[in-house]
Amino acid sequence: MANSWDGVDLRNMIVEHEKLSFIQRYACLIGRFAAFDITAPNAGLRGEVEKSIMAFTAEQLAGNCSFLMSIRFLARQTRGMFDAGPRLARLLASHQRWLLTQTAYALHLEYDPRDPTSGFTAVRLTGRITAHKVASRNTVLAFIEELYTYRFITHTPGDERRRPRHFEPAIVSHQAMFTWIHVNLAALDLLDGGERAAFFQANPALMKLVQPRIARHCLEDAAWREPPEQVAQFLWTEAGGLVVDNFIARMEPEETEAGKFLVGRVETRALAADFMMSRTHLQRLLAKAAQRGCVGWHDEPRKTRLWISQGFVEEYSAWQAVKFAYVDEAFEWAKARIEELAV
Incomplete structure (x- = not known):
């Protein structure tokens, strides 16, 4: 039939x-x-x-x-x-x-x-x-x-x-x-x-x-x-996936410099409130990621214009491909x- x-x-x-x-x-x-x-x-x-x-x-x-x-x-x-x-x-x-x-x-x-x-x-x-x-x-x-x-x-x-x-x-x-x-x-x-x-x-x-x-x-x-390790530091934490999605959605693949993709202005207080997470938790998460070289700021020490590393993006992409x-x-x-x- x-x-x-x-x-x-x-x-x-x-x-x-x-x-x-x-x-x-x-x-x-x-x-x-x-x-x-x-x-x-x-x-x-x-x-x-x-x-x-x-x-x-x-x-x-x-x-x-x-x-x-x-x-x-x-x-x-x-x-x-x-x-x-x-x-x-x-x-x-x-x-x-x-x-x-x-x-x-x-x-x-x-x-x-x-x-x-x-x-x-x-x-x-x-x-x-x-x-x-x-x-x-x-x-x-x-x-x-x-x-x-x-x-x-x-x-x-x-x-x-x-x-x-x-x-x-x-x-x-x-x-x-x-x-x-x-x-x-x-x-x-x-x-x-x-x-x-x-x-x-x-x-x-x-x-x-x-x-x-x-x-x-x-x-x-x-x-x-x-x-993988770089991705896990975000994804195993509360609301970490939302943070990564925010960075990936905002980054400009065409604007890369020395293996870094520009994300743009990031206000941790506003971002934490937006995702219903504590600002302290978000700041610690970004600090750990920065120590690994996954993210960083173009304007130290103000830390407002964020970049994300090409290595992190490649690792995240390979994981998403699965x-x-x-x-x-x-x-x-x-x-x-x-x-x-x-x-």
Whole structure:
């Protein structure tokens, strides 16, 4: 049956939800597809899909002279996400929280009604995170409590008193995750003129396939899970990712001098307030980075006009290439799988 999976008519499902907002349609589609095991291996189909994938590798991305443009685009879009929802955006602002958030969301999408222990539960998230030494059990539980307190997640209806207790993302969390993947795909499109972002926007049910695959690969690959030293000093700290995004978004690749990219005027008091972090914490972070030669100031001792080193940018770009490669691979894999199933 064209445009259907096991008798589920995709076209009718989408038309049925046209009167709802886009993100409501996405959430409904995800809920409807939860009953279908579209990620289960299929011996004949899976082999053909795997062979047909044509995605960028991390090495190709890192060696692409235009890749920095894509990274700057993503950094600027991330800033827009922060402005739209600062507290929620901070969940992706440190690498530990990024891994926790992506893994928790993936567990939710991987829920199998035939297996009551599957899905997003405290036990499942703790097990997956601690297995890779990303965070302690107490840190995971505190993270879940924070998500619940700020209503970024809710209890699955009917599970309030059951064990294990299941959680599911709130609508705002669905929207944020969808936007994050969408802008990553748009950044990849800048490299080859592709239409990944448009296809993803038009086919929101792809999320059920794409996001868990990205999350799993990123968590399991030490090249992404454990950032290189210069990058790690920012990314393992609270709001450190926001600071790096700010510098990358503002730097001028054309204005380089002796291996330094100009970022421009940086007022630590204003920047700290903007990202809801202490000024002391930001100043210490910049001081440590300056000692390593990652950043510096053109106007010592006033310290207002910041530069960022070419070495740091290259290391950050190579690290980002790992994640972007997994995003591209997951998208191409999911797209090919859906197209095969729809025939």
